[in-house]
Amino acid sequence: MAATEQTIKQVNTLGDTDYKYGFSTELDEIRPPKGLNEDIIKFISAQKDEPEWMLDWRLNAFKVFNKLPKPEWAKLNIPEIDYQDCYYYSIPKSLKDKPKSLDEIDPEIIKTYEKLGIPLKEQKMLSGIAVDAVFDSVSVATTYKKQLSDLGIVFCSISEAVKTHPDLVKKYLGSVIPVSDHSFAALNSAVFTDGSFIYIPEGVRCPVELSTYFRINAMNTGQFERTLIIADKDSYVSYLEGCTAPMRDENQLHAANVELVALDNAEIKYSTVQNWYPGDKEGKGGIYNFVTKRGACRGKNSKISWTQVETGSAITWKYPSCILQGDNSKGEFYSVAITNNMQQADTGTKMIHIGKNTSSKIISKGISAGKANNTYRGLVNILSKAKNARNFTQCDSLLIGNKCGAHTVPYIESSNSDSMVEHEATTSKINEDQLFYCQQRGLNSEDAVGLIVNGFCKEVLQHLPMEFAVEAQKLVAISLEGSVG
Amino acid sequence: MLEIKNLHVSIEEKKIIKGLNLSINKGEVHALMGPNGSGKSTLSYVLSGKDKYEIDDGTIEYNEKNLLELDVDERANEGLFLAFQYPMEIPGVQTSFFLKTAINSKRKYLGHSEMDALEFAKLMKSKAEELNINNEMLKRDLNVNYSGGEKKKQEILQMSMLSPKMAILDETDSGLDIDALRIVSEGVNKLRSKENSFLVITHYQRLLNYIKPDFVHIIADGRIVKSGDYSLALELEEKGYEEISKSA
Ligand SMILES: Nc1ncnc2c1ncn2[C@@H]1O[C@H](COP(=O)(O)OP(=O)(O)OP(=O)(O)O)[C@@H](O)[C@H]1O
Numbered sequence: 001m002a003a004t005e006q007t008i009k010q011v012n013t014l015g016d017t018d019y020k021y022g023f024s025t026e027l028d029e030i031r032p033p034k035g036l037n038e039d040i041i042k043f044i045s046a047q048k049d050e051p052e053w054m055l056d057w058r059l060n061a062f063k064v065f066n067k068l069p070k071p072e073w074a075k076l077n078i079p080e081i082d083y084q085d086c087y088y089y090s091i092p093k094s095l096k097d098k099p100k101s102l103d104e105i106d107p108e109i110i111k112t113y114e115k116l117g118i119p120l121k122e123q124k125m126l127s128g129i130a131v132d133a134v135f136d137s138v139s140v141a142t143t144y145k146k147q148l149s150d151l152g153i154v155f156c157s158i159s160e161a162v163k164t165h166p167d168l169v170k171k172y173l174g175s176v177i178p179v180s181d182h183s184f185a186a187l188n189s190a191v192f193t194d195g196s197f198i199y200i201p202e203g204v205r206c207p208v209e210l211s212t213y214f215r216i217n218a219m220n221t222g223q224f225e226r227t228l229i230i231a232d233k234d235s236y237v238s239y240l241e242g243c244t245a246p247m248r249d250e251n252q253l254h255a256a257n258v259e260l261v262a263l264d265n266a267e268i269k270y271s272t273v274q275n276w277y278p279g280d281k282e283g284k285g286g287i288y289n290f291v292t293k294r295g296a297c298r299g300k301n302s303k304i305s306w307t308q309v310e311t312g313s314a315i316t317w318k319y320p321s322c323i324l325q326g327d328n329s330k331g332e333f334y335s336v337a338i339t340n341n342m343q344q345a346d347t348g349t350k351m352i353h354i355g356k357n358t359s360s361k362i363i364s365k366g367i368s369a370g371k372a373n374n375t376y377r378g379l380v381n382i383l384s385k386a387k388n389a390r391n392f393t394q395c396d397s398l399l400i401g402n403k404c405g406a407h408t409v410p411y412i413e414s415s416n417s418d419s420m421v422e423h424e425a426t427t428s429k430i431n432e433d434q435l436f437y438c439q440q441r442g443l444n445s446e447d448a449v450g451l452i453v454n455g456f457c458k459e460v461l462q463h464l465p466m467e468f469a470v471e472a473q474k475l476v477a478i479s480l481e482g483s484v485g
Numbered sequence: 486m487l488e489i490k491n492l493h494v495s496i497e498e499k500k501i502i503k504g505l506n507l508s509i510n511k512g513e514v515h516a517l518m519g520p521n522g523s524g525k526s527t528l529s530y531v532l533s534g535k536d537k538y539e540i541d542d543g544t545i546e547y548n549e550k551n552l553l554e555l556d557v558d559e560r561a562n563e564g565l566f567l568a569f570q571y572p573m574e575i576p577g578v579q580t581s582f583f584l585k586t587a588i589n590s591k592r593k594y595l596g597h598s599e600m601d602a603l604e605f606a607k608l609m610k611s612k613a614e615e616l617n618i619n620n621e622m623l624k625r626d627l628n629v630n631y632s633g634g635e636k637k638k639q640e641i642l643q644m645s646m647l648s649p650k651m652a653i654l655d656e657t658d659s660g661l662d663i664d665a666l667r668i669v670s671e672g673v674n675k676l677r678s679k680e681n682s683f684l685v686i687t688h689y690q691r692l693l694n695y696i697k698p699d700f701v702h703i704i705a706d707g708r709i710v711k712s713g714d715y716s717l718a719l720e721l722e723e724k725g726y727e728e729i730s731k732s733a
């Protein structure tokens with residue numbers, strides 16, 4: 001069974017009991033007021049029953065945040081974000097603003113979810129009944145708890161890890177993405193609410209795919225997950241992340257930080273299928289997805305591989321990166337980014353070559369439809385000690401219609417003469433004759449587009465774990481609906 | 486089955502088909518021959534519903550329906566099949582997956598459930614074997630790096646798997662070697678029945694030795710200038726288009 005499916009199933013069972021029994025106690029809780037200040041941070045920390053060092057860490061991050069300038073947006077049209085007009089912590093709503101009933105959700109979105117194979121129960125949660133924490137890694141941790149702990153694998157929420165594995169958290173949190181990296185990194189560090197924590201001990205190959213299914217539920221709430229994955233020497237882990245969000249008129253902020261650390265000979269495979277709510281056809285609503293994902297290949301022969309399928313969000317700003325410190329370490333980035341209607345995506349990767357014989361590979365497929373804009377922005381930086389470094393980059397863009405845009409912005413910096421950097425880029429329009437051919441074989445126009453685009457993305461999709469790939473293919477097709485004809 | 490009356494078609498203001506009449510009954514095989522640029526492929530595209538073609542006049546009736554009102558995929562799912570003169574390559578899409586998608590699209594249209602994976606595999610295997618298409622080929626991306634002849638065979642494989650009511654073969658014989666020509670013709674002949682009709686577009690009388698047509702039509706400058714039986718193809722072989730058109 002697909003890991004995400006399993007997650008959903010698990011959550012459904014939980015949701016059921018929660019809804020009937022456990023839920024009411026939580027309904028009594030109060031949501032702190034809007035706004036960003038020290039009190040809110042203290043509130044979050046207290047809610048989570050955090051040790052003092054954690055609170056101090058957060059408060060320090062907040063100080064840093066206040067000093068940092070806002071990131072500069074190239075190619076993206078981003079309205080001013082009012083940090084004070086946002087909730088930073090959300091718990092189930094009071095009975096008074098009880099979430100909309102299932103019937104009130106736009107049938108379009110229900111259809112979408114049905115197509116995705118997410119059952120009705122799931123939609124019930126969509127309407128705001130579910131708690132973030134419910135989704136937080138619960139399923140896999142429950143399903144495989146025994147098997148995983150027998151191997152010494154830690155897979156839990158980051159809040160839990162702060163308490164149960166403080167040494168690991170202290171050592172690695174913020175070690176890949178320094179608090180001062182940029183303003184969203186600092187913001188996340190100050191107010192992060194939850195996320196996953198994974199530790200794979202030396203010599204262990206994690207036997208199952210670990211998976212988390214993120215969603216944003218409550219209105220006006222920013223979501224700030226924090227994920228930390230550590231693969232100790234000679235270990236291996238594959239992690240899947242699925243994201244969805246309900247439809248809301250207003251924009252919501254999502255600023256996650258994800259840090260990966262791979263020690264000697266370790267390998268981390270990180271896959272994402274991101275389908276946050278993209279806003280409606282006119283560009284109203286949708287998630288602002290400003291995510292910082294960075295992996296450090298600290299050990300020799302270590303490897304980190306990012307695979308992402310980005311179909312959702314109003315604005316995506318995301319550059320999963322690899323810092324190739326260990327000699328012979330490898331970084332990979334496989335990306336499909338689809339933008340339709342008014343969506344904007346600026347995504348790519350950074351490969352920082354520091355160690356000797358380090359290599360990186362970038363395969364990016366950007367698809368734009370409607371009036372959307374899609375930019376690949378990538379940096380390959382080869383430092384002077386990175387003897388014999390190698391990079392291969394391939395960026396292909398596909399345009400559907402005449403009103404969308406695709407841009408490729410590769411930065412290559414090399415301070416080493418024996419390094420080798422290759423870059424290939426193509427831009428093409430979807431081929432009308434191919435569409436006609438498929439339709440002549442009985443496919444309707446949407447299925448035809450889905451098929452052709454999936455073919456275009458194959459090189460990336462085949463890097464997803466099997467079960468995930470099928471879902472991703474469906475998602476690719478669904479996200480382009482209405483883009484032709 | 487198919488009734489074309491006084492068809493006038495233009496593309497980008499240029500008149501290509503100029504008053505064409507053609508009637509094909511159930512179970513009949515019609516051959517359409519004519520010089521380069523006379524409008525044969527255009528006719529096949531118009532019948533299958535490709536856009537950008539302007540229908541200036543005339544009607545096309547297909548199985549008691551107004552064909553011109555149906556979308557491309559509706560026509561296909563109603564049993565109209567076009568074997569392309571130049572089949573398209575679809576990178577990243579495995580041939581077998583494409584076949585399955587096509588079959589299931591039709592089944593969905595007809596209100597049937599998806600074909601069971603095993604049943605599909607069996608069907609594909611037996612049809613591919615008949616056409617001497619090996620299994621490796623079916624795992625490759627559709628038509629990508631296929632040779633010219635292999636592409637044509639692939640069209641016939643798709644046809645035999647979809648078993649259309651009305652198949653249009655646009656120069657399927659061009660590019661086939663002698664053995665392939667025989668194999669492909671056998672494939673077509675297997676599909677021949679009282680229920681199914683064919684419109685076979687070709688430049689070569691040789692194909693018609695294998696696929697015996699009931700009628701032969703000669704098209705010139707967007708009009709059918711002469712119709713007859715198989716002997717017309719032989720006559721054409723002897724005299725050439727110019728003389729035949731003159732005598733018409
Ligand atoms: N998009 C187009 N724009 C302008 N002229 C076109 C277009 N498509 C086709 N034509 C013209 O229409 C005429 C008929 O073309 P068509 O492809 O139907 O010929 P054909 O009979 O199939 O020829 P052949 O035997 O060479 O395959 C040709 O003169 C061709 O140049």
Ligand SMILES: [Mg+2]
Binds near residue numbers: 525526527570655
């Ligand atoms: Mg032609």
